[in-house]
Amino acid sequence: MSLATLYTLGSIGSCVLICVFLGVTLLRAKREINRLRSELQEASEQQRSKDSLLTQRSELDTIKDEFISTVSHELRTPLTSIRGALGLLSAGMMGEVDAKAQNLLRIAVTNTDRLIRLINDILDLERMESGRAPLHVRRCSLRDLVQQSVETMTPMAQTAQVELTLALLSPPEGMYFDGDPDRILQILTNLLSNAIKFSPAQSIVTIQVEADLDSVLVRVADQGRGIPLEKLDTIFDRFQQVEASDARQKGGTGLGLAICRTIVLQHNGSIWAESNESHQRGPGATLLVSLPRTSRAQDGAATPRQITTSSLPPSGDGMIILCDDDAHIRAIVGEHLSQQGYSVLEADCGEKAIELAAANDVSAILLDLNMPGMSGWETLQRLKHSPATANVPVVILSVLSSGSSPAGGHKVSAAAQGWVQKPFNEHILLAELSRVLHTGEGPAHVLLVEDDLDLAAVVIAGFEEANVRVDHASTRQQAMEHCQLSRPDLLILDLHLPDGSGFSLVDWLRQQPELRSLPLVVYSGQEVSEGEMSQLRLGPTQFLTKAKIQPKEVEQLVLSIVQRLRVPDETLREVFD
Structure with a gap:
C-alpha cells in the first residue's frame, strides 16, 4: 500500500472521527437543548401556574373583602336598629313598661349586646390578620x-x-x-x-x-x-x-x-x-x-399617616391666626386646622398676632392668655379696640376656665366669642371654631343620610325630646337636594347609599362654598381606614361604627356638637374702659 493511499485512508479516518465527534457533540447539544427547552417549558408552566395562583388569590382576597364589607353593613345595621329600639324601650322613652316586660327587655338587650360583641370581634380580628388594620406606631x-x-x-x-x-x-x-x-x-x-x-x-x-x-x-x-x-x-x-x-x-x-x-x-x-x-x-x-x-x-x-394636599378639603374655610408662645402647641393645633382645610398663620406673641390680623383677611384668632411680654388679656383688648380687627372672632385657648379674669379686670369671656380650656380635645376645639364662624338661631338642624328606614326611625326617635330638627334623606340625591334648600348644622352620614357612596356625597359637598366646612358624623357599618378618613373629612368630623356605637351615643355626640354650633353669641360689650 502506497504512502498516498495510507495518507488518504488516514485523512478519511480523521474525517470520520471528526464527524463522529461532531455527531456526538451535536447529539449532546440537542439533548441539552431539549433539556433546557423542557425546563423552560416547565418553568413557564410553573410561572403561569404561579400567576394563576396569584390571580386566584387576588380574586379570593377581593371576594373576602367584599364579604367582610357586606357582613359589616348587612349585620351591623339591623343589629344597631334592634339595639337602639330596645334601648329606647328600656329607658322608658316610649312609655312605662311593667316589671315583666322590663325583664324581657333586659334579656333581649343582654343577648343583642353579646351578638354585637361577637360580630365586632370577628371583624376586628379578620381586619388585623389580613393586614387591613395597620399599626400607628x-x-x-x-x-x-x-x-x-x-x-x-x-x-x-x-x-x-x-x-x-x-x-x-x-x-x-x-x-x-x-x-x-x-x-x-x-x-x-x-x-x-x-x-x-x-x-x-x-x-x-x-x-x-x-x-x-x-x-x-x-x-x-x-x-x-x-x-x-x-x-x-x-x-x-x-x-x-x-x-x-x-x-x-x-x-x-x-x-x-x-x-x-x-x-x-x-x-x-x-x-x-x-x-x-x-x-x-x-x-x-x-x-x-x-x-x-x-x-x-x-x-x-x-409609618405615620401621611396627609397629602389632594386628600384635604379645599382651602377657603378661612384663615386662622394661631397665637401661642408654645411651639409644640402651635404645631399640634396647626396640623389639626390644616387637616380641616383652614389656612394657618402662626404667632408666638401678642404683637405678632395683632400685626398679622391687621395685614390679612382673617376669619378667626385662636389666642393663648398666658404669654410672656404682651399677655393674651392685653392682646385681646387691643384687638377689640382696633377698627381693623374689632369684628374678628376670638377663641381663647387657656388652662384657665371661661369664668376667669385678669387681676382687677372684667371677664374676658364677654369679649371673646369662644373659649376652649387646655388640655383640650381637638374635636371640641374644631367644634368651637366652627361655632364662631357659622352661627345660627333657633333649633339645630341635623340631616340624617341613611338608607335603612328602621335605623333612621330609631335615630330620629332619640332626638324627640331635644331641641333638634332632624331631616331624613335615604339617598345621595335626596341629601344633595336637602343641603341645597337649607344648609344643615350637622350631617350624619351612612357610607352605603342606593344611588352612590357617601364618599361621592362628601366630594360634592366640598365643591359647595357653603357646605365645605359642614360638621360631619360618619356613622357606618363598614370600618373606615386612615386613608378613607382623609377623603371624608369636611368640618369637624367624627367616625363611628354601627353596632360599636349605639344610637343613644350618636345622639349624645350630636347634641354636644350642635349645642356649641348653635348657641347664640353673647353680645359683645365694651369691657375695657
Missing part, C-alpha cells in the same frame, strides 16, 4: 397606658367587688416604648376584663409593670380558679374557653385573647399564660405581655 408610656386601662376597668371591678392593684416595678422614665397606643390599650383592657370576670368577690387583681433595656413587661394576675396546664397555650386560639360553659356564664366571645395575641405579634412581642399554682403563688392565673422597647415592626406599620 409612636413613642408611648406604658405607665400611662396601664393607668388609663385601670381607670377604664375600675367601674367593672367595683361592680364585681374586685380590687385592682397597680405595681410599678421600674422607674417611669424607663417605661417608654414604640407601639400603637390604641391597640396596646385594647390588650390591657381585655386582660383586665378577663381577670375581673374570672375572679371571686373580695379578691384582688394585680397589675405589675416593669422594664429593662430591651423590653417592657406587663403581668396581670388574678385569684380565680386558674387555667389547667394543658390549656395554657390553647386559650389564645379563637373561640377557646377554659370551660365550655364560660361563654354563657361569664359572657364574652372567646376571641379576646386571640385579638390580644394578634396585636402583640404585630408589635413583635410575645404573650403567654402561667398558672399561679405552678409558681406557688396560690390560686388563679397570670397573663404576661412582653413588648420590645424599640419597634421592629414592618416599615408600613410604623
Whole structure:
C-alpha cells in the first residue's frame, strides 16, 4: 500500500472521527437543548401556574373583602336598629313598661349586646390578620397606658367587688416604648376584663409593670380558679374557653385573647399564660405581655399617616391666626386646622398676632392668655379696640376656665366669642371654631343620610325630646337636594347609599362654598381606614361604627356638637374702659 493511499485512508479516518465527534457533540447539544427547552417549558408552566395562583388569590382576597364589607353593613345595621329600639324601650322613652316586660327587655338587650360583641370581634380580628388594620406606631408610656386601662376597668371591678392593684416595678422614665397606643390599650383592657370576670368577690387583681433595656413587661394576675396546664397555650386560639360553659356564664366571645395575641405579634412581642399554682403563688392565673422597647415592626406599620394636599378639603374655610408662645402647641393645633382645610398663620406673641390680623383677611384668632411680654388679656383688648380687627372672632385657648379674669379686670369671656380650656380635645376645639364662624338661631338642624328606614326611625326617635330638627334623606340625591334648600348644622352620614357612596356625597359637598366646612358624623357599618378618613373629612368630623356605637351615643355626640354650633353669641360689650 502506497504512502498516498495510507495518507488518504488516514485523512478519511480523521474525517470520520471528526464527524463522529461532531455527531456526538451535536447529539449532546440537542439533548441539552431539549433539556433546557423542557425546563423552560416547565418553568413557564410553573410561572403561569404561579400567576394563576396569584390571580386566584387576588380574586379570593377581593371576594373576602367584599364579604367582610357586606357582613359589616348587612349585620351591623339591623343589629344597631334592634339595639337602639330596645334601648329606647328600656329607658322608658316610649312609655312605662311593667316589671315583666322590663325583664324581657333586659334579656333581649343582654343577648343583642353579646351578638354585637361577637360580630365586632370577628371583624376586628379578620381586619388585623389580613393586614387591613395597620399599626400607628409612636413613642408611648406604658405607665400611662396601664393607668388609663385601670381607670377604664375600675367601674367593672367595683361592680364585681374586685380590687385592682397597680405595681410599678421600674422607674417611669424607663417605661417608654414604640407601639400603637390604641391597640396596646385594647390588650390591657381585655386582660383586665378577663381577670375581673374570672375572679371571686373580695379578691384582688394585680397589675405589675416593669422594664429593662430591651423590653417592657406587663403581668396581670388574678385569684380565680386558674387555667389547667394543658390549656395554657390553647386559650389564645379563637373561640377557646377554659370551660365550655364560660361563654354563657361569664359572657364574652372567646376571641379576646386571640385579638390580644394578634396585636402583640404585630408589635413583635410575645404573650403567654402561667398558672399561679405552678409558681406557688396560690390560686388563679397570670397573663404576661412582653413588648420590645424599640419597634421592629414592618416599615408600613410604623409609618405615620401621611396627609397629602389632594386628600384635604379645599382651602377657603378661612384663615386662622394661631397665637401661642408654645411651639409644640402651635404645631399640634396647626396640623389639626390644616387637616380641616383652614389656612394657618402662626404667632408666638401678642404683637405678632395683632400685626398679622391687621395685614390679612382673617376669619378667626385662636389666642393663648398666658404669654410672656404682651399677655393674651392685653392682646385681646387691643384687638377689640382696633377698627381693623374689632369684628374678628376670638377663641381663647387657656388652662384657665371661661369664668376667669385678669387681676382687677372684667371677664374676658364677654369679649371673646369662644373659649376652649387646655388640655383640650381637638374635636371640641374644631367644634368651637366652627361655632364662631357659622352661627345660627333657633333649633339645630341635623340631616340624617341613611338608607335603612328602621335605623333612621330609631335615630330620629332619640332626638324627640331635644331641641333638634332632624331631616331624613335615604339617598345621595335626596341629601344633595336637602343641603341645597337649607344648609344643615350637622350631617350624619351612612357610607352605603342606593344611588352612590357617601364618599361621592362628601366630594360634592366640598365643591359647595357653603357646605365645605359642614360638621360631619360618619356613622357606618363598614370600618373606615386612615386613608378613607382623609377623603371624608369636611368640618369637624367624627367616625363611628354601627353596632360599636349605639344610637343613644350618636345622639349624645350630636347634641354636644350642635349645642356649641348653635348657641347664640353673647353680645359683645365694651369691657375695657
